[in-house]
Amino acid sequence: MSSKPCIIVVTSPSGAGKTTLARGLMKRLPQITFSVSATTRKPRPHERDGHDYHFLTAEAFQQAIRDGRLLEYEQVYPDCFYGTLYSEVEASDAEHPVLLDIDVNGALNVKERYGDAALAVFIATPSLDTLLQRLRERGTETDDSLQVRMTRARYELSHADRFDATVVNNDLEDALTALTHLVEQHMAACRVPS
Ligand code: 5GP
Numbered sequence: 001m002s003s004k005p006c007i008i009v010v011t012s013p014s015g016a017g018k019t020t021l022a023r024g025l026m027k028r029l030p031q032i033t034f035s036v037s038a039t040t041r042k043p044r045p046h047e048r049d050g051h052d053y054h055f056l057t058a059e060a061f062q063q064a065i066r067d068g069r070l071l072e073y074e075q076v077y078p079d080c081f082y083g084t085l086y087s088e089v090e091a092s093d094a095e096h097p098v099l100l101d102i103d104v105n106g107a108l109n110v111k112e113r114y115g116d117a118a119l120a121v122f123i124a125t126p127s128l129d130t131l132l133q134r135l136r137e138r139g140t141e142t143d144d145s146l147q148v149r150m151t152r153a154r155y156e157l158s159h160a161d162r163f164d165a166t167v168v169n170n171d172l173e174d175a176l177t178a179l180t181h182l183v184e185q186h187m188a189a190c191r192v193p194s
Helices: 018-028 058-066 104-117 128-138 143-157 172-191
Strands: 007-011 070-077 080-085 098-101 118-124 165-168
Touching (some): 007 018
Antiparallel strands (some): 070 080
């Protein structure tokens, strides 16, 4: 009696704590699997191929597009493409939801395509200043890429009201509790046959 698929999409400006929240959510609800995106971005030092991302060359990414293997893709930053592989979401259902951690345009595309089967949650910081501070503390960005990410953050924030819900990540535990509650409600809704 499960309806297929059951998708959770979280989006937020880079540095707003979305990845930490996504990991926390999966600890609380271990039946959720994480959709590993494809990207042309270079791996950061701690990142593993196939675990954090499928790191592809620009040619391999274009081939994946031509082969129709991407459910959605975006050029999130000038030189970097990111995309969700169909293979990552195909097996999801109400008992095994899939979590997508993707940008605002990708999230809205997935929402449009899957409707009620997808829960789209925007993760925000209390302010843009908080975001800038967190990005600086993370220490993974150059001055240039910091500026690119802040410009992008302003753009993403302007679309927050198109999501099903917004969670403000001020206190991590509170934000995690709010997100878990939303996801549990969504999983229950996925169980109801349409
Ligand atoms: P980062 O380079 O910081 O890992 O991610 C940069 C941005 O790309 C984030 O906003 C992230 O959510 C987004 N992103 C990651 N994977 C995907 C994907 O598969 N599709 C889309 N549209 N965006 C993605």
